[in-house]
Amino acid sequence: MFYIHCPYCQEYREEEEFHPRGQGHLMRPADPDNATDEEWGDYLFFRDNPRGIHHELWVHSVGCRKFFNITRNTVTYEILETYPMGEQPTITAESEKLRKEQGVQTADGGWQTIGAQPDSRALNEEISS
Amino acid sequence: MSNASAREFNTVPAGNPGVESPLAWSYRQQKVSSPASAGVVLREKALLGHMVLRGGAIVLDEAVRQVLGMSLPAKPNTITRDEAGERSIQWISPDEWLVIVPGGEEFDLEHRLRESLGDAHFSIVNVSGGQTVLMLAGDHAREVLMKTVSFDVHPSAFPVGKGVTTIFAKATVVLRRASETEWELVIRRSFADYCYRWLLDAASEYGVDSQ
Numbered sequence: 442m443f444y445i446h447c448p449y450c451q452e453y454r455e456e457e458e459f460h461p462r463g464q465g466h467l468m469r470p471a472d473p474d475n476a477t478d479e480e481w482g483d484y485l486f487f488r489d490n491p492r493g494i495h496h497e498l499w500v501h502s503v504g505c506r507k508f509f510n511i512t513r514n515t516v517t518y519e520i521l522e523t524y525p526m527g528e529q530p531t532i533t534a535e536s537e538k539l540r541k542e543q544g545v546q547t548a549d550g551g552w553q554t555i556g557a558q559p560d561s562r563a564l565n566e567e568i569s570s
Numbered sequence: 571m572s573n574a575s576a577r578e579f580n581t582v583p584a585g586n587p588g589v590e591s592p593l594a595w596s597y598r599q600q601k602v603s604s605p606a607s608a609g610v611v612l613r614e615k616a617l618l619g620h621m622v623l624r625g626g627a628i629v630l631d632e633a634v635r636q637v638l639g640m641s642l643p644a645k646p647n648t649i650t651r652d653e654a655g656e657r658s659i660q661w662i663s664p665d666e667w668l669v670i671v672p673g674g675e676e677f678d679l680e681h682r683l684r685e686s687l688g689d690a691h692f693s694i695v696n697v698s699g700g701q702t703v704l705m706l707a708g709d710h711a712r713e714v715l716m717k718t719v720s721f722d723v724h725p726s727a728f729p730v731g732k733g734v735t736t737i738f739a740k741a742t743v744v745l746r747r748a749s750e751t752e753w754e755l756v757i758r759r760s761f762a763d764y765c766y767r768w769l770l771d772a773a774s775e776y777g778v779d780s781q
């Protein structure tokens with residue numbers, strides 16, 4: 442069972458009290474009268490299904506009954522952050538990728554890269570110099 | 571939304587009709603008493619006035635201060651009570667509070683709150699008929715709750731004056747710590763019998779007094 446921090450109740454609650462409601466930050470077409478079928482289709486039916494970082498809408502259904510957002514890793518199920526409606530995530534797929542590529546700093550001041558991708562080595566040299 | 575023209579309806583009929591609490595039937599079916607050894611005591615605080623207030627915290631706070639002489643709890647999951655301990659206001663969500671007052675006061679209170687709030691953006695709903703309060707006490711009350719709710723009921727996580735809406739044996743209750751020894755469960759009318767029988771079962775090993 443997960444222990445989820447509700448940003449409105451401001452404490453951790455049991456997973457049983459929550460319900461997931463799919464992808465977060467969905468924007469209704471700003472000008473609905475002039476939106477194309479494709480825009481409506483994207484808004485109504487098409488959802489991201491990423492491997493890794495995903496921003497989701499959840500509701501504290503047995504509790505304060507407020508909706509909020511969760512940044513979650515769909516591979517590890519790790520919940521990275523929860524934040525109220527109207528706010529933007531501090532952790533994104535890009536920021537996580539950057540963190541992994543930069544790796545951990547070793548004792549001799551060099552960089553040890555997790556994954557050791559060629560392009561991330563160049564990035565590390567750039568940062569450490 | 572203007573509340574000035576909102577219709578008020580006194581849910582207590584004129585005359586003196588017989589009233590029954592949501593647990594009346596359950597009590598008739600199953601009343602347990604083992605006074606000397608009871609580790610768990612169950613009592614219904616029947617037919618109280620329950621009201622749900624919704625709106626902005628600042629406007630509502632001003633109104634309840636004026637009408638009830640109490641402040642609105644601003645901190646999540648907390649309850650304020652008057653000196654007698656008879657009236658309480660509980661934080662339910664950032665824009666929702668549960669007010670519980672002695673039975674019979676609710677209609678007058680609703681009227682005075684509406685007057686005080688005037689044209690502000692708010693909602694008051696009298697939910698007295700929809701829920702009831704069950705008091706749980708005794709040396710083993712906490713053990714019974716540990717079997718029933720996933721929320722941590724240890725005193726360090728659940729001090730006196732705290733109240734949460736949580737899952738109670740797959741049903742929903744508002745769980746409140748009224749004092750060092752007493753817990754209050756605000757339960758839905760339709761779940762009252764289920765919760766009552768669950769508590770009797772969960773508490774039977776400690777001895778129950780539900781007189």
Ligand SMILES: [Zn+2]
Nearest residue numbers: 447450501505
């Ligand atoms: Zn909550």
